[in-house]
Amino acid sequence: MEIKTEQFVEIGKREMNDPYAQTFLKILPEVLGVMREVGMASYTDPKGASTYGASIRREAVARMPELLEQLESSLIANGTRVIWARDAEEANEAILKIARDNNIKYVTKGKSMVTEEMNTNEMLIKNGIDVYESDLGELIIQLLKRPPFHIVGPAINVPVEEIRDIFLEKGIMTEPTLDPTELGRAARIFLREKFQHLEMGITGVNMAVANTGTIINVENEGNIRFTKSSPRIQVSVMSLEKVVPNMKDALYILRLLCRNCTGQKLGSYITFDTGPKKEGEIDGPEELIVVIVDNGRSKQLLNPELREAFHCIRCGACLNRCPVYAKVGGYAYGWAYSGPIGQVLNPLLLGLDRTQDLYRASTDCGRCKEVCPSGVNHPRIFRYYRQQDVEGNKELRSVKRPWSERQSFKAWQWAVQSRKNWDRSIRMMRPLLNKGISSPGLRRWVKPLNSWMKSRNLQTMPAKTFHERWKDLEKEQSQ
Amino acid sequence: MTMSAREAIFKQLNQMDPPDLKPRPPEIPQIDLPDDIDGRIETFMTELTAKAGVAHRVENEEAARKLLTEIAAAEQINTILIAGDDTTSSLNLKEWGEKEGVSVLEASAYEDKNDYRKDGFEAADAGITGVDFAFSESGTLAIRHNSKNARLISLAPPIHIAIFPAERLYRYYEEVIPQVYAEQEGIPSQMTFITGPSMTADIAATPTIGMHGPIKLFAIVVG
Numbered sequence: 001m002e003i004k005t006e007q008f009v010e011i012g013k014r015e016m017n018d019p020y021a022q023t024f025l026k027i028l029p030e031v032l033g034v035m036r037e038v039g040m041a042s043y044t045d046p047k048g049a050s051t052y053g054a055s056i057r058r059e060a061v062a063r064m065p066e067l068l069e070q071l072e073s074s075l076i077a078n079g080t081r082v083i084w085a086r087d088a089e090e091a092n093e094a095i096l097k098i099a100r101d102n103n104i105k106y107v108t109k110g111k112s113m114v115t116e117e118m119n120t121n122e123m124l125i126k127n128g129i130d131v132y133e134s135d136l137g138e139l140i141i142q143l144l145k146r147p148p149f150h151i152v153g154p155a156i157n158v159p160v161e162e163i164r165d166i167f168l169e170k171g172i173m174t175e176p177t178l179d180p181t182e183l184g185r186a187a188r189i190f191l192r193e194k195f196q197h198l199e200m201g202i203t204g205v206n207m208a209v210a211n212t213g214t215i216i217n218v219e220n221e222g223n224i225r226f227t228k229s230s231p232r233i234q235v236s237v238m239s240l241e242k243v244v245p246n247m248k249d250a251l252y253i254l255r256l257l258c259r260n261c262t263g264q265k266l267g268s269y270i271t272f273d274t275g276p277k278k279e280g281e282i283d284g285p286e287e288l289i290v291v292i293v294d295n296g297r298s299k300q301l302l303n304p305e306l307r308e309a310f311h312c313i314r315c316g317a318c319l320n321r322c323p324v325y326a327k328v329g330g331y332a333y334g335w336a337y338s339g340p341i342g343q344v345l346n347p348l349l350l351g352l353d354r355t356q357d358l359y360r361a362s363t364d365c366g367r368c369k370e371v372c373p374s375g376v377n378h379p380r381i382f383r384y385y386r387q388q389d390v391e392g393n394k395e396l397r398s399v400k401r402p403w404s405e406r407q408s409f410k411a412w413q414w415a416v417q418s419r420k421n422w423d424r425s426i427r428m429m430r431p432l433l434n435k436g437i438s439s440p441g442l443r444r445w446v447k448p449l450n451s452w453m454k455s456r457n458l459q460t461m462p463a464k465t466f467h468e469r470w471k472d473l474e475k476e477q478s479q
Numbered sequence: 480m481t482m483s484a485r486e487a488i489f490k491q492l493n494q495m496d497p498p499d500l501k502p503r504p505p506e507i508p509q510i511d512l513p514d515d516i517d518g519r520i521e522t523f524m525t526e527l528t529a530k531a532g533v534a535h536r537v538e539n540e541e542a543a544r545k546l547l548t549e550i551a552a553a554e555q556i557n558t559i560l561i562a563g564d565d566t567t568s569s570l571n572l573k574e575w576g577e578k579e580g581v582s583v584l585e586a587s588a589y590e591d592k593n594d595y596r597k598d599g600f601e602a603a604d605a606g607i608t609g610v611d612f613a614f615s616e617s618g619t620l621a622i623r624h625n626s627k628n629a630r631l632i633s634l635a636p637p638i639h640i641a642i643f644p645a646e647r648l649y650r651y652y653e654e655v656i657p658q659v660y661a662e663q664e665g666i667p668s669q670m671t672f673i674t675g676p677s678m679t680a681d682i683a684a685t686p687t688i689g690m691h692g693p694i695k696l697f698a699i700v701v702g
Contacts, residue, residue, distance in 0.1 A: 028684060048507040055503040062498035065489065077663070084485040136690060137681035156684050163682060180685035188691055195635075195691070196600040212660045222634060222677035222692020228669070229630035230596065240488070247660040251652055262680075265526065265617035269692065270672040278668045280626035282586060282595050294484075298491035 001119055001147055004334035005346055008357035012328035021329050024157050028150070029320040035263030036317055036371070042265060053256040054375025056249045057311035060241075064301065064310075067210040067243045068292070074213025078275030081289045088118035091293045095120060095202065095235055098289060099129050102233055104200045106130035108191065110217065110224035111138050112204025113314055114239045114293055116148065116336035117349065120202070131202075132194050134223035136187050143170050149330035151316040151338065152261055157329060191223070201227035201285075205238035206257065206313075207250045208290070213274060215290060216250055218257060220268040228271060234285035236273070240297050241310035253313060256373040260315035296349050299395060305384050309344045311374040316341075318368035318378060324361050333358060340368035340378040351397030352389045359385040423467075430461050512615055512650045519615045519648045520700050526618030530675030531688045532696040534618070536645075543642055543701050544575050547607075550697060551581050554638055556604040563587040563627040566609025566642050566701075586629045599631045605638035606631075606693075610673075612655050613648045613698070619674045620698060621652070623659065623667035630669060639693040641673070645702030 004011065015021045040046040060067060075082050085091035099107065107124065109115065109131060121131045121142065133142040140155035141148060143166045148154030155163075160178045167173045173186035203224050207216040215236050217224045228234050244250050258264045277284030300306050319325050319339030330338035337345045343362065347355040359382040368378040389398040400406070415425040464472070482490070512522055524534035537543045547570075550556070561572050561583055576583035584603060589595035599606070608628055612621040620641050624630045633639045649655055652672075660666055677692030688694065 031684070042510060043507065044510050045507040048504070051504050052506055055501075059498070059500060059503070062495075062500065065492040065495060066498075068492070069489075078666075084483070084488055086484045086487055090484055134691065135681070136679050140681070153681055153684065155681055158682075160683055180682035181687045183682055184679055184687045184690055188689075191691060192600060196596050209660075212663070212666060214660065214666070220678050221681075221690035223690070225630070225634050225671065226691060229634060240492075246657075248653065248657050251656060264530070264674075266619055266672060266674040268530070268673065268675045268677055270674075272670040272672075273668065274666045274670075275668055278625065281624070281629060281668060282589055282592060282626070283630045284624065284668055292488075294488045294491075298488050301492065302494055304496070 001116060001122075001336065003350065003354065004147075005350060005355045005358060007334060008328075008332050008355075008361060011334065012332035012361075015329045015331060016327055020159060021157060025326050025329055028153075028156060029322070029326050032152075032262075032316075032320040036260055036320065037263075039259035039263035039265065042259070049256060050373040050375075053253060053373045054311065056244065056252060057313070057374040060244050060249070061301070061307055061310045063245070064240060064243065067245060068240060070210040071208055071213060071243050072292075074209075074211060075275075075290055076213075078213045079288070080213060080275050081287065083289060083291045085291055085293045085295075087295050088120075088293070091118055091237065091291050091295070092120055092123040094291060095237070096124060096127055096129070098233065098235060099124065099200060100127075102200060104129060104233075106132060106194065107200045107202050108132045108134045108194050108198055108223070108227050109138070110201070110203035110219065110227045111135035111154075112202070112237060113151070113336055114204055114237050114295075115202065117239075117295065118237075118293065120237070132191060134191050134195075134227060135219075135221060136184055136223075139187055139191075140166070143167075143172075147331060147335065148338065150319060151314055151341070191226075195223075195226040195230050198227070198231040200233040200235065201231040202235045202237065203227050205236050205242050205290070207244050207253060208238055208242045209245075209247050209250050210243050211246050214247065214250075215273050216254070217271050217273075218254065218261075218267045218269075220262070220264075222269060225269050225271055228273060228285065229283050231285055233287045233289070234273070234276075235289045235291060237291045237293060239293050239295065240301075241312075257313050257315050260313075260317040260371070260373045300348050303395070306348060306381065308376050309348055309381060311376050312341050312345070313374050314341075315373060317371045317373065318376075321367040321371050323363055323365060323367070328361075341376070344376065344378055344381050347385050347396070352385055352393070353397045353399045356389075356399070359389075426465060430463070430465075433458065434460055509651050509653075510616070514650060516645055516648075516702070519650060520645060522615035522650075523613060523618055523648055523698075523700070526615065527675065527696075527698055528618070530618055531678065532618060532675045532698055534698045534700070536700045538702070540570055540701060543699055544570060546699060547572075547575065547640070548579050550640065551579060551605075554605070554695070556581060556638065558582045558584065558602050558604050560584045560586055560599055560603035560606045560632050560636055562606075562608040562629065562632050564609040565627075566644065567607055570642065572607065586632050587627060595629075596631065596635075599635040603636040605640055606633055606636040607640045607642065608633045610641050610643045611647065612652075613643055613700075614652050615648060615650050616652075617674055619652070619672050621656070622671050622673070624669040624671065625667055630671070633671070633673065634692050637689075637693060638695045638697070639673070639676075640697040640699065642699045642701060645700050648700065
C-alpha cells in the first residue's frame with residue numbers, strides 16, 4: 001500500500017465532494033455507533049467495563065518486556081516456532097522464506113492490520129507467490145488496490161456496481177449481479193477452492209496469551225478458521241502489543257472487543273490456537289509460526305507519553321464517533337489505520353514529518369476517548385504530537401513550524417506576559433484588526449492565520465476597550 | 480557480530496521503566512442470567528436465535544435422532560461428515576444414516592488429509608459435531624478440537640449441526656474456559672467459539688448470513 005498520509009487535505013477534500021461517500025458517511029458511523037451502544041448496554045456497568053478493560057491493557061503494555069518473554073517460552077513449549085522481526089522488511093523476508101522453503105504457490109490471508117502496515121501482500125506477489133485476501137472486504141480492496149476505508153469494514157463504502165465490475169473482470173464470477181448476498185456467494189465459491197487446497201495460511205492475531213502461548217483470532221466470516229485449519233503451515237503475524245497476561249484477561253477483552261466493534265456479544269467465530277495440530281489430528285497446521293513484529297514500536301514504547309497508543313485493540317469504536325472521520329472517511333488518513341486511532345498510530349509509526357495534517361485534524365471534542373474501551377486518550381496524544389513537532393523531537397521526526405508562525409507566537413508570548421504589553425498591543429492592534437476585517441488584508445498580513453481565517457470571521461471591535469470606556473464613564477460621573 | 484532481531488527488540492524494551500502497576504479497579508459484576516437448567520437453555524436458545532442460529536431442545540438421544548431426520552429432509556442433506564466425540568458416537572449416526580438413507584462419513588476414518596478435505600469441501604452437505612461447552616450469555620458453542628473433533632467438520636460443509644447434553648451449558652465462559660487453560664497438558668491445539676453461522680456485512684453494510692463458513696447452524700440441546 002502506497003503511503004499517502006501527506007495528502008490528507010487533498011484526499012479529504014475529494015471525499016467531501018464525492019456525493020456517494022458523503023451519503024454513506026452520514027449513515028455508517030451513526031449505525032455502527034448505535035450498534036455499539038446496544039452491545040455495551042448488555043453490561044451491568046458499561047463504563048466500568050471499559051475502565052477495567054483499560055486497566056488490563058495498561059498493565060499488559062507496562063509489563064510488555066516480561067510478558068513477551070513469557071509468551072515466547074510458552075509458544076516454544078507448545079511447539080510453535082517464533083520469529084522476531086525488527087521491521088516490516090525482516091518480517092516479510094521471513095514469511096517469504098517460509099513460503100519458498102515449502103514450495104508454496106499461493107497463500108490465503110485472514111484480515112490483519114499489521115500485514116497491511118508491512119505491505120506483505122505486495123512483497124509476496126512480487127516474489128511470485130499469489131496472495132488471496134479472504135475477508136470479503138479485504139478481498140475487494142485488494143482487487144481494487146485501495147486502502148481500507150474503515151478498520152472493521154475495509155470496503156464498506158464501495159458501491160455494488162464497482163464490486164460487480166471488478167469481480168467480473170478478475171474472474172471471481174461470470175454472471176453479473178448487484179445483490180450484496182450474491183456477490184458474497186461468488187467470493188465464497190471462488191475462495192472455497194483456494195481453502196481446500198491450501199498449503200500455507202497467513203493471519204493476524206487479536207491477542208496472544210503470555211502464560212499459555214495461545215493466539216486468538218476474532219471474526220465473523222470463517223475465512224480465518226479456514227486459513228488456520230486447512231493448510232499445512234500457519235503463519236500468524238502479531239505486533240508487540242498484542243500480548244496479554246493470561247486467559248482470564250483475554251476473555252475479558254473479547255467481550256469488550258466484540259461489543260465495541262460490531263455490537264455483537266461475540267463474533268461468529270473466535271479461535272484459540274495453542275501450538276500446531278497434535279498427533280492423530282487430521283486437520284490443523286503441522287507447523288505453526290508466530291512472527292512478532294516490532295516495526296518501530298519498541299522505540300516509541302520508551303516514551304511514557306505515547307504508551308497509551310499501544311493499548312488499542314483495533315475495535316474501530318473511535319472512528320464511528322469522530323466528526324472528522326464522518327466527513328472525510330477512511331482514505332484521507334492515507335495508510336493502514338484511519339480515524340482517531342490512525343491519527344495516533346500513523347504519526348507514531350511513520351513520523352510526524354509525514355503526517356503533519358493528521359494530528360492537527362481534530363476538533364478536540366474527545367468523543368474518541370469517551371468510547372475507547374482500552375483507555376486511549378487520543379486528543380491528548382494529538383496535542384502531544386503538535387507540541388513535539390514545534391519543540392523538536394528526533395525520535396518522532398518532527399519538522400519545525402514555518403518562520404512566520406514561530407514569530408507570531410513569539411509576539412503573542414511577549415504581549416500576554418505583562419499587562420502593560422497587552423494594553424499597548426491592544427491599542428495598536430484594534431484599528432489594524434478592524435481595517436483587516438473590512439479588507440482581506442489581515443489574512444495576507446498574518447500568514448499563519450490564513451487558513452484559520454478562511455472559514456471564520458472576526459467581529460468588528462469597538463473603537464475603545466472596556467477599560468477605556470470604564471475610565472471615560474468614571475470621568476463623566478465625576479463631572 | 481550483528482545483533483539478532485530478538486536481542487535488538489529486547490534491548491530497547493528492557494529500557495522501559497519498571498512497570499508502575501496500579502491496582503486494577505474492581506471487576507464489574509456479570510449480568511444476571513437464570514442459572515436453573517431450563518433458564519440456561521432458554522437464554523441460550525434466545526441468544527443463538529438472535530445470531531441467526533437455529534436452536535432446538537430435545538428430551539433424549541432418540542428425539543435427537545428423530546430431529547436429525549427432519550432436518551436432513553428439510554435441508555436435503557444426503558451426505559454428512561461426522562465427528563467422533565462422545566456425543567456424536569453415542570448417537571450411533573452410522574446406523575441412523577443407513578436407516579434414513581443418508582450417507583455418513585466419519586472424519587476419524589480418513590488417513591489422507593486431501594481425501595478428507597475433498598469430502599469435507601465437496602461431498603458433505605452437513606457436518607455433525609458434539610461440543611464441549613456452551614454459554615447462555617451469548618448463545619455460544621465451544622469445541623476443543625482434537626483427533627475426535629476435527630476442525631473442518633464444523634466449518635467446511637454448508638450446514639453445521641451441533642449436539643450437546645444440557646449439562647454442558649454454562650452461563651458465562653469464565654465458568655469453565657480458564658480451567659481448560661490452567662494445565663498445559665489439557666490445552667487443545669485449537670479451541671473454537673461458535674456463535675451463529677458465518678456472516679458478513681462487508682458489502683454496502685448489508686448483513687448477509689453465510690459467508691465462508693457454514694450458511695446454517697443448528698444447535699440441539701439434549702435434556
